[in-house]
Amino acid sequence: MKTTEDIFNILKIKFADAVIELKAGVPTEDYILINPFELDKVCTFLKNSDDYKFDNMMNLSGVDNANGKKTTSEDGTHKTEGGTLSVFYHLESISLKHKITLAVTVSIEKPEVTSVSEVWRSADWHEREAFDMFGIIFLNHPDLRRILMPYDWEAGYPLRKDYESPEFYQGMKVPY
Amino acid sequence: MPLKTEEMVLNMGPQHPSTHGVLRLELQLEGEIIKAVKPHIGYLHRCFEKHTEVMTYPQVIPYVDRMDYLASMYNEFGYAIAVEKLLGIEVPERVDFIRVIMGELQRIASHLVAIGTYGADLGAFTPFLFAFRDREKILSLFEMTCGGRLLYNYIWVGGVSHDLHPDFVRLTREFISYFRPNIKEMNELLSFNKIFVERTANVGILPLDTAINFGISGPNLRASGIKWDLRRDDPYSVYNRFDFEIPIGDGRMGTVGDCWDRYFIRILEMEESLKIIEQALDQLPEGDVTSAIPKRIKPPVGQVYTRVENPRGELGYFIISNGSLNPFRVKVRAPSFVNLGIMDELCRGHMIADVIAILGSIDIVLGEIDR
Amino acid sequence: MIYDFLLKLTGSEIAAGFIQSLLPLFVFILPFALFAVLLERKVSAHMQDRLGPMRTGYHGILQTVADIIKLVQKEDIVPTNSDKPLFNIAPVLVFTGSYAAFAAIPFSSAFIGSNIDLGLFFIVAVSGLVVAGILMAGWASNNKYTLLGAMRSAAQVISYEIPTMLVILTIVMMTGTLNLTTLSELQTGYFWNWMILGGPVAGLVKLAFIPSMFIGFVIIYISTLAEVNRTPFDIPEAESELVSGYHTEYSGMKFAMFFLAEYANMFAVSAIVAAVFFGGYQSPIGYLGNTLDILWLIPIEQFFWFTFKGVFFVFVQMWLRWTLPRLRVDQLMALCWKYLIPIAFVNLLIVGLITVL
Numbered sequence: 001m002k003t004t005e006d007i008f009n010i011l012k013i014k015f016a017d018a019v020i021e022l023k024a025g026v027p028t029e030d031y032i033l034i035n036p037f038e039l040d041k042v043c044t045f046l047k048n049s050d051d052y053k054f055d056n057m058m059n060l061s062g063v064d065n066a067n068g069k070k071t072t073s074e075d076g077t078h079k080t081e082g083g084t085l086s087v088f089y090h091l092e093s094i095s096l097k098h099k100i101t102l103a104v105t106v107s108i109e110k111p112e113v114t115s116v117s118e119v120w121r122s123a124d125w126h127e128r129e130a131f132d133m134f135g136i137i138f139l140n141h142p143d144l145r146r147i148l149m150p151y152d153w154e155a156g157y158p159l160r161k162d163y164e165s166p167e168f169y170q171g172m173k174v175p176y
Numbered sequence: 177m178p179l180k181t182e183e184m185v186l187n188m189g190p191q192h193p194s195t196h197g198v199l200r201l202e203l204q205l206e207g208e209i210i211k212a213v214k215p216h217i218g219y220l221h222r223c224f225e226k227h228t229e230v231m232t233y234p235q236v237i238p239y240v241d242r243m244d245y246l247a248s249m250y251n252e253f254g255y256a257i258a259v260e261k262l263l264g265i266e267v268p269e270r271v272d273f274i275r276v277i278m279g280e281l282q283r284i285a286s287h288l289v290a291i292g293t294y295g296a297d298l299g300a301f302t303p304f305l306f307a308f309r310d311r312e313k314i315l316s317l318f319e320m321t322c323g324g325r326l327l328y329n330y331i332w333v334g335g336v337s338h339d340l341h342p343d344f345v346r347l348t349r350e351f352i353s354y355f356r357p358n359i360k361e362m363n364e365l366l367s368f369n370k371i372f373v374e375r376t377a378n379v380g381i382l383p384l385d386t387a388i389n390f391g392i393s394g395p396n397l398r399a400s401g402i403k404w405d406l407r408r409d410d411p412y413s414v415y416n417r418f419d420f421e422i423p424i425g426d427g428r429m430g431t432v433g434d435c436w437d438r439y440f441i442r443i444l445e446m447e448e449s450l451k452i453i454e455q456a457l458d459q460l461p462e463g464d465v466t467s468a469i470p471k472r473i474k475p476p477v478g479q480v481y482t483r484v485e486n487p488r489g490e491l492g493y494f495i496i497s498n499g500s501l502n503p504f505r506v507k508v509r510a511p512s513f514v515n516l517g518i519m520d521e522l523c524r525g526h527m528i529a530d531v532i533a534i535l536g537s538i539d540i541v542l543g544e545i546d547r
Numbered sequence: 548m549i550y551d552f553l554l555k556l557t558g559s560e561i562a563a564g565f566i567q568s569l570l571p572l573f574v575f576i577l578p579f580a581l582f583a584v585l586l587e588r589k590v591s592a593h594m595q596d597r598l599g600p601m602r603t604g605y606h607g608i609l610q611t612v613a614d615i616i617k618l619v620q621k622e623d624i625v626p627t628n629s630d631k632p633l634f635n636i637a638p639v640l641v642f643t644g645s646y647a648a649f650a651a652i653p654f655s656s657a658f659i660g661s662n663i664d665l666g667l668f669f670i671v672a673v674s675g676l677v678v679a680g681i682l683m684a685g686w687a688s689n690n691k692y693t694l695l696g697a698m699r700s701a702a703q704v705i706s707y708e709i710p711t712m713l714v715i716l717t718i719v720m721m722t723g724t725l726n727l728t729t730l731s732e733l734q735t736g737y738f739w740n741w742m743i744l745g746g747p748v749a750g751l752v753k754l755a756f757i758p759s760m761f762i763g764f765v766i767i768y769i770s771t772l773a774e775v776n777r778t779p780f781d782i783p784e785a786e787s788e789l790v791s792g793y794h795t796e797y798s799g800m801k802f803a804m805f806f807l808a809e810y811a812n813m814f815a816v817s818a819i820v821a822a823v824f825f826g827g828y829q830s831p832i833g834y835l836g837n838t839l840d841i842l843w844l845i846p847i848e849q850f851f852w853f854t855f856k857g858v859f860f861v862f863v864q865m866w867l868r869w870t871l872p873r874l875r876v877d878q879l880m881a882l883c884w885k886y887l888i889p890i891a892f893v894n895l896l897i898v899g900l901i902t903v904l
Binding site: 028029055056057058059061062063064066088090094097101120121122124125126129133146147148149150158159161 | 217218221223225226229261262388389390391392402404409410478479480481483490492494496504505507509513514516517546547
C-alpha cells in the first residue's frame with residue numbers, strides 16, 4: 001500500500017520533468033499531474049516496477065475543463081477561445097491493492113497526449129472514446145477512430161462544453 | 177489463369193439474433209476460420225454523459241437505469257454510492273441492507289439472463305425459458321418493492337425511494353427455497369451436457385495476464401483464475417459483514433479461463449448471492465429509509481471515482497462536481513465496454529460458431545457499451 | 548389395391564396414377580405438416596413450462612391454419628441481386644425431393660404410392676435431391692449467411708448418407724430385399740419379428756442379431772436426424788449463427804415450402820426407421836380385423852400403426868431438439884467420419900458373418 005504522496009515523491013525523483021504537480025486536497029481524490037508527452041514512460045515505470053505493479057487501468061476519462069474565454073458575438077452565437085482538456089487515468093494494482101490517479105492537461109487548440117495503449121491494452125477503446133467525445137489526439141495509438149459516434153460525424157466532439165449539435169446529419173434533421 | 181483466393185468479410189450484425197443487441201462484428205474469414213474480429217459499436221448511443229451535464233444529481237438516476245438494463249439496480253447502487261461519497265453523507269443501516277439485497281437479487285436475475293441466452297446461442301432453447309421463468313419471480317419481487325420490473329428508480333442518493341413491502345422478506349425467503357433446486361436442474365440440463373461441454377470447453381481461453389492487461393473484470397476475470405471481487409477486495413456498503421465464497425475458474429472441463437469456466441462461474445455466483453441475501457434478510461435492521469435523503473443535492477467542488485461489482489464486472493463512476501446542482505462531468509466505466517475489447521484476441525483461429533460461444537460467454541449488454 | 552380401385556373408378560390409367568400420386572400429398576403430407584407444427588409448438592411449450600398457443604381454437608389447434616393463412620397473404624420478396632430463376636426453383640426442388648420420397652413409403656399393405664423393388668434405394672436417392680435444392684437456395688440468395696448455411700448443409704447431408712446407406716446395406720444383407728412392402732411383410736406377426744429384435748428368424752441366431760440391429764438402429768436414427776437438419780445437427784440453419792441458414796432470404800409461400808419440406812422430411816426419415824426396424828405397418832399385437840373377421844379393417848389398422856410409429860419418432864426428434872444444444876461443424880463431421888461410419892462398417896461385417904454362418 002502506497003499513498004499518492006509517496007508515489008509522487010518517488011516519481012518526482014525519477015522523472016523530474018515529466019511529473020508536474022501533486023494535486024492534493026481536492027475532496028475525496030488526490031491526483032498527480034503529468035506531462036502529456038512523457039506520460040507513457042511514467043506509466044511503463046508504474047506498471048513494471050515491482051514496488052507498484054499498476055497492472056490494471058480501471059478507467060480513462062477525458063474532461064473539458066471549460067475554462068476558455070467565452071465571447072458572445074452580435075448575432076447571439078457564443079464562441080469559446082482557449083481553455084484546456086484533461087485526461088484522468090485511474091490505475092490500480094490487483095496484486096498490491098493500491099490505487100492512484102494520474103492526470104494530464106492539454107490545450108484545446110492542440111490536444112495531443114501520448115497513448116498508453118501499449119502499456120495497458122484496455123486503454124485502446126477508452127482512448128478512442130476520449131478522442132470521439134473530446135477530440136483528444138492520442139499519439140502512437142494504433143487505431144484512432146471514432147467509436148460511439150458515426151465514423152462520418154463531422155460536427156465536432158460532442159462532450160466539449162461548447163459543442164452545438166448540427167442541423168442535419170446525412171440529410172436527416174438532428175434536433176427532433 | 178491462376179485461381180484467385182481472398183478472405184471473406186462477414187458482417188455479423190447489427191441485426192443478428194445472437195449479438196445480444198445491436199452490435200456489429202466485422203469478421204475476416206478464411207473459410208470458416210476467423211482471422212480477425214472488428215467490433216463496431218455505438219448503434220445504441222443515447223448521449224448519457226452529455227445528458228447528465230444538464231440534469232441535477234437525482235435526475236440522473238433514471239438514466240443510469242437505462243445503461244445496463246439487465247442490472248438497473250446495480251447501476252443505481254453504484255451511482256448513489258458515488259454521489260454520497262462526494263457529499264460525504266452516511267446512509268442508515270437498513271438502507272445499506274436493502275441495497276445489498278436488491279443488488280444481489282439483481283445479480284441473480286442478470287446471471288440468469290446470461291446463462292439462458294448463452295444456452296440459446298448454442299442451440300439449447302429450453303434453458304433459456306427456464307432461466308426466464310425464474311427471473312420473472314425476481315422481477316415480481318422488484319415490482320412489489322418499487323413498481324418497476326426492468327427500470328426501477330429505486331435506489332436514491334441517501335436512501336431508497338420506498339421501504340420494503342411487508343411481505344417482501346417472506347416472499348424472498350420463499351423464492352430462495354424455490355430457486356436452489358432450479359440451479360441443480362440447470363446444471364443437469366445444460367452445464368454438464370456433453371454437447372454443451374464440447375462446445376465451450378477449451379474454446380476462447382483467456383489467460384490471466386492478458387485478462388488483466390485488457391482490463392477484464394467481474395466473472396470473466398475470475399474465470400481466468402484469480403480471486404478478485406470488489407465486494408471483498410474493495411468493500412463498499414455493508415458487504416464486509418457477509419460471509420461468502422468467491423468462485424474462480426478451475427478448468428474443470430478444459431483449460432482455466434475457457435468459455436465453460438466463464439459460464440459456470442455465473443452458476444456458482446448465483447448460489448453465493450443466495451447466501452448473501454439469506455444473511456442480509458436475517459440481519460435486516462429496522463429503521464427509516466428516507467431520513468438521510470438530502471433535500472438539495474449540491475456537492476462541493478471535487479471529484480470522485482467509485483466502483484462496484486456489477487454482475488458484469490467493475491462498474492465505475494467518475495464524477496466531477498463544480499459545486500453547482502448539475503454534475504460537471506460523469507464518466508461511466510462500463511464493464512461490458514471494456515470486456516468487449518477482448519473479442520479480437522479471443523476469437524482468432526476459432527470458427528464462426530465459436531464467435532457466438534465466446535461472445536455469449538463474455539455476457540455483454542449493449543445498452544451499457546454504447547450508453 | 549388403391550390403384551386398382553381408382554382404375555376401376557376412372558377407367559383411365561393416367562388419371563388413376565395421377566390421383567394416386569396426389570393422395571399422399573393431400574391425405575397425408577399437408578395434414579401431417581399442420582399437425583406436426585402444432586405438435587412441435589405444444590411439445591416444446593410443455594417441456595419449457597409454458598402452454599404454447601392457446602387462443603386460436605381449443606388449446607390453439609387452429610394455430611397452424613392461421614399461420615398458413617398469414618404466410619399465403621405475405622408478400623413474396625425476391626432480393627434484387629439474387630439469381631432469380633434458381634431462387635424460385637429452389638423451394639420447389641426441396642419440396643419435390645421430400646415429396647417424392649413418399650412415393651415409396653408403404654403406409655399400409657393396401658396403399659403404397661409405387662411398389663417398386665428398389666424402394667429403400669429410391670428414397671435415399673431422391674432425398675439427395677434436397678441437397679441440390681438447398682445449395683441452389685443458398686447460392687441464389689446471394690447472401691453470405693445463406694451460402695455458408697448451404698455449404699454446411701451439403702457437407703452434412705452427403706456425409707451422413709454414408710452411415711445411413713451402410714445400415715440399410717446391413718438390412719439388405721439380412722433380408723435380401725430393398726422393397727419396403729416385402730420388408731414390412733417379412734416382419735409380419737408380432738413385435739418379436741421386428742428387425743430391431745432380430746427379424747423373423749428363430750433360435751440362437753436371433754439373439755446374435757439383436758445387438759447388431761440395435762446398434763444399426765441408433766446409427767440410422769442419428770444420421771437421419773442429421774440428414775433432416777434437426778437439433779443437435781441443425782447447423783445449416785443454426786439461427787444463432789447463420790440467422791436462418793439457407794432460407795434466410797425467403798418469405799411467404801416459398802418459405803412455407805421449405806417449412807413444409809422440413810416436416811415432410813422428418814416424417815419420411817421416421818417412416819424409414821419404422822419400416823426398416825419396427826415392422827413397418829405391421830401391428831405389434833395382432834389385428835382386430837383378423838379377430839373380428841372384418842378384412843377391410845386390416846389396412847386401416849395398418850395405416851394407424853404406421854402413422855403411430857412415424858409420429859412417435861417425430862416426437863423423439865422434437866424431444867431431442869428441445870433438450871440438446873447444437874454441435875459445431877467440425878464436431879459434427881468428426882462424429883460422422885470418426886464414429887458412425889467405422890461402427891457401421893464393423894456392424895455390417897458382423898451381420899455379414901452371422902448371415903454366412
